[in-house]
Amino acid sequence: MNLTRNSKVIVQGVTEKISTQIALMMKSSGTNVVAIISPGEGGKEWDGIPVFSLVEQAVAKVGMIDASVIVMPAYQVLDAALEAIASGLKQIVIVTEGVPPLDMVKLLRKAEATETLIVGPSCAGIIVPDQFLLGTHSPQFYTPGKIGILSRSNTLTYEVAWELTKSKFGQSICVSLGCDPIVGSSFLQWLQILDEDERTELIVLVGGVSGVSEEVAASYISETIDKPVIAYIAGTYAPLNQNHSHGSYLISARVAGEIESKIAAFEAVKIPVAKCPSDIPSLVGNLLEKKCS
Incomplete structure (x- = not known):
């Protein structure tokens, strides 16, 4: 970018x-x-x-x-x-x-x-708080800082940013990749962009249950990315084998054991996984503290 x-x-x-x-x-x-x-x-x-x-x-x-x-x-x-x-x-x-x-x-x-x-498509786009907005992110949830956010979900991007903002952790670049079955750019492309971005010190990756992009991202992070990463997987408590309207691609037709597989992929390479968005700020604080020590 x-x-x-x-x-x-x-x-x-x-x-x-x-x-x-x-x-x-x-x-x-x-x-x-x-x-x-x-x-x-x-x-x-x-x-x-x-x-x-x-x-x-x-x-x-x-x-x-x-x-x-x-x-x-x-x-x-x-x-x-x-x-x-x-x-x-x-x-x-x-x-x-x-x-x-x-x-x-x-x-x-x-x-x-x-x-x-x-x-995109079906995305909120890109926001660099207090600098520029390409898309439909709600600017009031964001504040300038050093945390990058990559997400497959529009609304979860806002929610994670707001949780960080409330805890005094500002954001560098926040990207909603899109919810359609075929989207333009991937976690891997943006992980590389944020890894090279001088403003970003830590990356939060927000994934979903369907697809394999999270497992691929976990492997890529362990092999390529130097900056600390925290993951959150949406749809943990979604009913099995049931579509969910607008969020269908993110958490559609959940299969038993699928969410556990994604979480295990991150944990296997020692990437912390938040249980819910409100847990993310404390994980961010812990990783930044380790990085400075």
């Missing part, structure tokens, strides 16, 4: 209430929102932010753009993302949920070929 407070950011989405609210929330959080992209509505202005019909028109007007936040309808996300990539953008956050899996496969192939970082 190569973003600062001065990075130029656009919001791709029809100029309706939700996309305008997201753009204004990002701007009020310090993000340098230079344009809204809304096909057919170029030439307008929303609360001081110019509107363009195409990304290339925005680039021609304001210069090279660093990142885009996409809030288009699900079946328009692929075209919007490809348009951004064609205009040279290297970082894209997709807030929209329910993007067709085949569209995501096509997008990820293009992103890999162009070295573009994709976050």
Whole structure:
């Protein structure tokens, strides 16, 4: 990730209430929102932010753009993302949920070929407290500090950040990777980013029951990551073999023993696992104290 407070950011989405609210929330959080992209509505202005019909028109007007936040309808996300990539953008956050899996496969192939970082879909995006926001994180839960958060869940990202904030542990970078079955970037990519980030001293990883990304992350941490890591697995008490609507991918069709396998994977490489979000601050304090001693 190569973003600062001065990075130029656009919001791709029809100029309706939700996309305008997201753009204004990002701007009020310090993000340098230079344009809204809304096909057919170029030439307008929303609360001081110019509107363009195409990304290339925005680039021609304001210069090279660093990142885009996409809030288009699900079946328009692929075209919007490809348009951004064609205009040279290297970082894209997709807030929209329910993007067709085949569209995501096509997008990820293009992103890999162009070295573009994709976050989402169905995500709250990225926040660096008091610096900038790319997405829909609620800034009131965050405070600047040295703890990085990586999460598969949007709301759990907020909850963990708030628990840390209440305990006087600020955050460096907080990333919600997304809840759709196919998402752009992985725990491994972001673990590496946070491991190299000078502001981050400790990483909190929030996973779920379904999939194997947590076990893979545990192995990767033990072999590659130098900074201390704490894990929390959501869905421990979810009923077996039952889907859970919006959170279905995170904790769907839980199988007996699955949660124990994930916890065991972290414990096997001596990564502390919190039983609930409120336990995380005390684990953070313990690890930071050991690091300083």
